[in-house]
Amino acid sequence: MRQERLPLLLALALLLLLASTCVFRVAEDQLALRLRFGGDVIADNYAPGLHFKWPWGIDEVRLYDRRVQDFALLAEPLRTRDSVPLRTDISLYWQVTKVAEFHRAAGESGSAAIGQVAQKVRESVRAAVARADLNGVLSIDADRLGREALEAARGPAADMGVTLVAVQLTSLTPGEDMSEQFAERMRQGFTATALQLRAGGTEEAQKIRAEAEAKRGEILARAQREAAATRGQADAEAARIDARTFSRNPEFQVFWHRLETYRRTLGTANDVLVLGPDNDFLKYLRAPSGR
């Protein structure tokens, strides 16, 4: 019984296997291509889902990713107009839109073929950077640069059935051994700033001191003024008292004060009086008559 059934079962299995090669699945993120005898493209507009084809040996299906993919250009050397070496990373985003053309152009190499498109992008960016000096490059509008590079590469990409989605400049740093030179420049800048800060501190300190001293001078001057006025008042007061005292005898006032002055100025141990023979003070020393 089993030996009778075996060929039947084998034939059935073979048939099933053949039938399974007549069905193919296209995922939501895939593009499919049906090839007749491994060469001519029969159909290329398959929606996602289950599709039928002629069995193995006749039709062949190729699946491609329809999602946006990125191609990175890393550490691309650039040189500005003033010969500053820079390095840049560029991301190129692309998508297969015409699968038949992409299949024809890229073939088995697949996404690696996008390198030719990337070359265009690289050249475009390099040319834009070479047109500007360092400051110009730093202030470059990276979005516009990306758009320009994208435009430049659009044609070659379209020839491959590829649409370019975006070109992004993700990094732009000093290239080659320029890092140390940039660092040195920064160090110099920092040193200058530090010097400036210290000078500013000294200046401010001097200003504060000068202001304080000016204020001090002002305060003291005001005090001196006030003191002088007070002393003037004292003089006036004393003079007034004196004048009142001597109001009836102005001549006696002079006499009195002059005697005071003599006493104060002459009557000290420092003075040496040289007395002549006619000195009135000594007249009684000479004779009781005074002559």
Place this chain on the structure above:
Amino acid sequence: MAWNNPKDEEQGARRSGAGGGGGWRGFRLRLRGQGLALSGLGIALLLLLIASTCYYQVDDAGRGVVQRFGRLQRVDAPGGHWHWPWPVESTTVVNVARAIELPLNSELLTSDGNLLEVNLNLQYLQADPVKALFRVQSLDAVLRDAGHAALRDAIARRTMASLLTGAREPALDEGLRQAIQRRLDVFDCGVQMRSAAVAEIRVPASVVAAREDIDKARQDADKLASDARAYAATLVPQAEAEAQRIVQQAGDDKRERVAKAEADAARLAPVLAEYAVAPAATRNRLYEDTMADIYARSRKVYVDLKPGNGNVVYLQLDKLLQPSNAAAAGSAATGTPGVSIESVPEGGTHSAAATGPAGAAPAIGPAGAPPANAAPVAAPKPDPRLADESRGRERGVR
């Protein structure tokens, strides 16, 4: 790499499906060996196994994206769901509600050509699970590139100084978020930027020392200024105190002066009264008192020199004045009238007389010597009235 998580789950699901298949084959072989008695149970178990691959759970933050033969079928909400077993349907659970974090680190040039290292933290949502799954090959790469590009752009627009100051502009973060979102929108990949936050901006390690010197310089400058301020803070109050002292002194002087004037006036009142009665006598008396005082306290040189007698007296005035300072203190202190010509130290010792020009000049007697005849005399003037007069003088001063 959160993007990969749903993929991993999917692959896990597929693997478990394949494992089920292997178990099925082994089971069947065993059935063969033991006969058909258990075949009914075997089929039931097999169905159960297949059924178990048809059930899946979608967590609260996720959405189940179901593909039937690769074609998008539906998107399941959180909860338990059934789908057809492999190879008909497959489900990928995408996290839509939980923010995914992506830290970026980059070395960038500022607008003034300085190199900075920046850490940027991104948070994003895969708001649209279908787009997140099918629009781009690597969501992670797209986000990284968009983040780096936006950051590079933002840093290149700013100076190093503005970026390094402690208080960074809050607009920087929000601007970055928007710039990244704008870049993502080009891809229509269903990603929503929750936030972009610059976590750290630092200078490259090789210039850190120079950079730190700025902080030190700032401290130095602050110190200088604060020292000056401290100086000013003491100087002004000192000046005010000094000013107060000056004013006060003037006030004191004034009071003293006025008091003295009033005292003088009071003292004068009797004198004036007397003067009114006997002017001449009062004047003479006052004059004599004063003269007595002056003569008593002064040193004196008597020169008997009549015009035309032919003698020349040589008086060394500087010598006369020289000892005055030394003598002054002594004589003032003792109250003794110092009377001398030559430098005579206090106490009347005569040693100096030998050095003086004694021979040339007419005899010059030291203090205390009796007056010589017909010669210039320098004599002490013992004054019997001394006591009275000095009293009178003191009265006069008062």
